[in-house]
Amino acid sequence: MFSNKQHSKTIYQTLFEKFSVPVAYQEIKPVLCVYSAGRVTALSAFLGHTGFSVAPVYEGCLISSALKRSSLGGSTISNRLAEILTASHVNFNNEDLHNIKSTLSYISPNYEVETQLQSTEGKSYTFYDGNTQYLKNELFRPAEILFKPNLLGLDIDGIHYMINDSIMTCPMDTRNELTKNVVLSGGTSAYKGLQERLTTELKDVDEELFETLKIVVNPAQSAWLGASILGSLSTFPDIALSKQYYEECGNSVRDSFIAP
Template sequence: MASEEENAAVDPIVIDIGSGTVKAGISGYEQHQLIMRTLVAREAGAPKLLVGGDLNKAEASSDVHVKPPVDAGEIVNFEDVEEIIKYCIKMLKCEPEETPVLVLESPTCSKAERAALARILLEKLGVPKILTSSSGKLALFGAGAMTGVVVSVGHGVTHVTPVLDGNVVVDAVQRLPLGGRDITLQIQEAHGGDEMPFHVANRVKEHVAYVADDFEEESGKEFEERALLNLEHEEDGIIKYGPECFRAPEILFDPSLAGLDARGVHELVFEAIRKCPAERRAELYSAILLTGGTTLLKNFPERLQMEVRNLAPEGSAEDVAVVAPDDRQHSAWVGGSVLCGLGSVASAWLTKEEYDADGEAAVEQKLPF
C-alpha cells in the first residue's frame, strides 16, 4: 500500500455518474478523459458484468441484457455502479489503493446512497480518501462562481439547485423527473413508438428540436413536414420530422404534456429562489446557470429567462439573467476538477483510516463537501 506521502502526490480522479453518461478523468485537466454510457450488461450465460468498451463490443456481437444502474439521477444498483467505478479507474491507468476519488452526487442524494458509495470506494476498492459534492454546486464552481441557481437538465431528471457562498441551500433544491431521454421518447412516440429506433429519435432531438418562444402560437402555425438525413446512421436513410421537434421539449415547461402533475422548470426556479433568504433573492435571480446537455436545445435559455421574468416579483424581473456557457454539458466535471486543486478543502476529504475507525459515522460527519 502506498504511503501518505505517495498518496498526497497522486492527482485525484473525478467521476460524474449521470443517468445517461459517466464522465471521468484526472483532476487538473480542463476536460474529462473518459466518457461512456451509464449502462451495465451481462452476456447470456456469462456471470461477468460488462461496461464501457467491453459492453459496446458485446452489444455488437452477442445477445446481452443491458440495464441502467442510475435512474432519474438516483442509483438503483450499487453492484453495477461499483463495476463502472472500477472500469473508470482502470481506463485512467490508476491504482485504486493510491488514488483519491471525488464523486459527484445528485443534488437530492440520500444519506444511504452516500454511505453506499463510501463503502464501495473505501472498503471494497480501498482508495486512500474520497470526497463527494453536489453536481449543481460544482457546475457553479466550474463557471467561476460561488452564488447562483443551477438548472441542470440531464438524461432522466432536472434539478434546480440554489447555492449561496458555496453552500447548497438544501431545503430549496427542486426536482423534476423529466430530462433529455423523455424528450427523445416524445419524438419516438410521435413516429409510432418502436417504428423509429431510439437512437434515431435522439438524433432528431439533437439536430432539429427547439424550444418555442410561445407554445400556443407555435402550435397554431402551419408546419411543413421536413426531412433530415441521419448521417451517422446512413442505413436509416431520410428521416421525416414535423411539429414534434418543438412539442417534445415543451414537456420541461409543461410536464402535463408528458402525463405528469408537476411544475415546469421555470416554476421550479421561482420556487427555489423563493425558499432562499429574502435579502439574497435578487442576487440569485441575476445568476441562473444552465448545465447539462439538454439545455443546449435551441432557444431553451431565452425561453427560461422569459418565463422566470414573468414569475419574478416586481422589481426583480429586469434582474433575471440566465447564463448558458458553451461547454455547459461538462461544467459539473470541470468544477470537480477545480475543487480537487483547492488547498482549502484538504481537510474535507474522508480518509480510509477515518472510515475504518468510525464507519458511516465518519461519512455523516465529513460528507458531502
C-alpha cells in the same frame, strides 16, 4: 443526486480500503455544477435524461428547503417525439430519435404562434429504413413539455415555475444574487433555444424578481468539472478526509464527513 448516509460510508470505505486513495471528499451535484461555472452562489438547475432538479446554492451550501424535483427530462422528450412520429406513421428507431433530438430539434420562442404558422421552416431527415421525411412541428413540439407538462396530461409545474418557486422559498436576502446566477446544466440543457425561452418565461412569471436574470448554460460534464476545480484548490486538503485520519479515528470521524 444525493447519497444517503450508508451509501456515503460505503463510498469512503471503498475508496480507502480497496483503492487506497490518499484523500477523499464527497460533495453533492448541485454544488459541483455551481463550482463548474466559477461561482459559489447560484441557482443550480439540472436538466438531465431522467429528470429536472432545482437547487439553490448560497456560498457553497445547499438551501435544502428550496430543493425542487420533477420527472421531466430528456427521456420524456424522447418519448414525446416517438409518439408524434408514430402518429405520423413514420418508421424510426432509437438512433433516429437521438439524431433528431441532438441535431434538428429546438425549443420554440413562441409555441402558440409557431404551431399556427404554415410557413414554419422545416428540415429533411432520412430515417434508418431510407425513408426521407420533411419534419416541421415534429422538431419543436416534443420539448414544449418542459414548459407545458399538461400536454402529456401531467398535473405538475413547468421548469420555469419550479425555478420561480425555488427562489421564492429562499431567504429574501439571497434571491437577488440567485436570479443573477442561474446555472443550467445537464445534457438536455444544450437544447437549442432553451436559454432564450426560459428567460422569457421567467420574466413573464415575475418581471420584477427576474429583472436582473442571467442564465449560464454549462451542459457538458459540469459536476465532474466542478469536482476537478474543487480538488485543485490549495484549501482542498483542509476539508478532505485523509486515509490516515480515516484509519486512526474510525466511525466517529467517518460520520462527521457525511451530511445528515
